[in-house]
Amino acid sequence: MNEMAAFSHERADDGDVLRFTGNLSLARIGDLPERLRGYDGSVDVIDLSGIDRIDTIGAWLVHRFAARHSARIEGLNPDSKHLLQQVEAADQPVAMRPAVSSGLVRVVGEVGDAIVIVLKTLYGLLGFFGATVIAFGNVIRYRRFRFNATVQRFEVVGVTALGIIGLMSFLIGIVIGQQGAVQLRQFGAEVFTINLIGRITLRELGVLMTAIMVAGRSGSAFAAQLGTMKLTEEIDAMRTIGVSPMEALVLPRVIAAVVMMPLLGFYASLISIIGGGLFCWISLGIPPITFVQRIREVVPITDLWVGLVKAPVFGAIIAIAGCFQGMQVEADAEQVGMRTTAAVVQAIFLVIVLDAFFAVFFTWIGWT
Structure with missing residues (x-):
């Protein structure tokens, strides 16, 4: 449980495999983010069957690395797999500024929202x-x-x-x-x-x-x-x-x-x-x-x-x-x-x- 996070590259029949070991949590992740950013090899499969623990930070690193290399993730237990799915669902682009719309569209939208609120209130x-x-x-x-x-x-x-x-x-x-x-x-x-x-x-x-x-x-x-x-x-x-x-x-x-x-x-x-x-x-x-x-x-x-x-x-x-x-x-x-x-x-x-x-x-x- 206290082993630092690490990874190794292997060549397998189904392509290049990157195996993670150790503890993929914030306390034991060490310099793993820097090493992953410096990795320039090819990756087809990410194997997480050898890890001891994974938290949200570790799941985020693995997800971003897999997305960057178009690799699939294997070897997770159901709980860890659910955590990774939640992290993937949260990875959505965020607009720093609201989309610019015309005045007519905005007014029509506000009128529609007001009508919906009135109908819901009357129903309530x-x-x-x-x-x-x-x-x-x-x-x-x-x-x-x-x-x-x-x-x-x-x-x-x-x-x-x-x-x-x-x-x-x-x-x-x-x-x-x-x-x-x-x-x-x-x-x-x-x-x-x-x-x-x-x-x-x-x-x-x-x-x-x-x-x-x-x-x-x-x-x-x-x-x-x-x-x-x-x-x-x-x-x-x-x-x-x-x-x-x-x-x-x-x-x-x-x-x-x-x-x-x-x-x-x-x-x-x-x-x-x-x-x-x-x-x-x-x-x-x-x-x-x-x-x-x-x-x-x-x-x-x-x-x-x-x-x-x-x-x-x-x-x-x-x-x-x-x-x-x-x-x-x-x-x-x-x-x-x-x-x-x-x-x-x-x-x-x-x-x-x-x-x-x-x-x-x-x-x-x-x-x-």
Whole structure:
């Protein structure tokens, strides 16, 4: 095992044979690379049956020497032969600089890559939604609902968000009233500002802006929390002790988002109407009693149902996108930030797409 690497040349019936002996490892290889480079004879066969040991460095030397002389290698045991095959597979030319391509080809390639990523993400979200539904069915079937975890998520998603959502909605109501009054004043129809405030907040902006706020606030938190747990192997530990991460971590967050979104959306719509009513009282001289009476006259109850129907769907999308991206974290802490950003972007994008679908659908069924 400690004999230095060496080789000898022999003449045989099948051509020139170069026999290696000794230890072809980094510690005992000695000046073998220099001697192989200085060898100028012909070689048809490289016989390695006499070596004691070979490592990656030795396999690389033999492979390069055999390739340079177009010789075949014989005499290796299965393990050493597998090592040599791995070295041969790794011997590929490496481009020091990327190949220059035209701008059109590069743009088309980037668009294609983006489309593939989007399709894979949608497929993953669909599969994750199915896993969530299965987990919900198992919770109901085996009666192992985690009440405390779900109530704690209610507080995180809903109660602690009341302040920021209320402030945002109040200001949005004022902005809608101000911009609407400016445009309607040209036609002497400032009174219709009430119609604009009432209908657009209850039907669209109240729920939509709440969903965007929840996506940026709670959806990102879900992704970061689960991503950190995945990175520290807490989720693997839960599986080891027989606890389902879908039931213990994902399901409480999804239920909390689905239940709290209609309440937050209704709350945001009311606060926005209050903000718009305050503006109408101060700037347009419309008393609060007149404002409320006008709201009751011009806003149909279907506008409220439209907002309440969309809200739980938006909540489910936000929670599933956040939890899905959190469960995809691997390798390092940088993934947590990337997945958190992706969760927010995907949730907001899907919410807006679904809102457009709901707008067309409710118009088609006559809820206008």
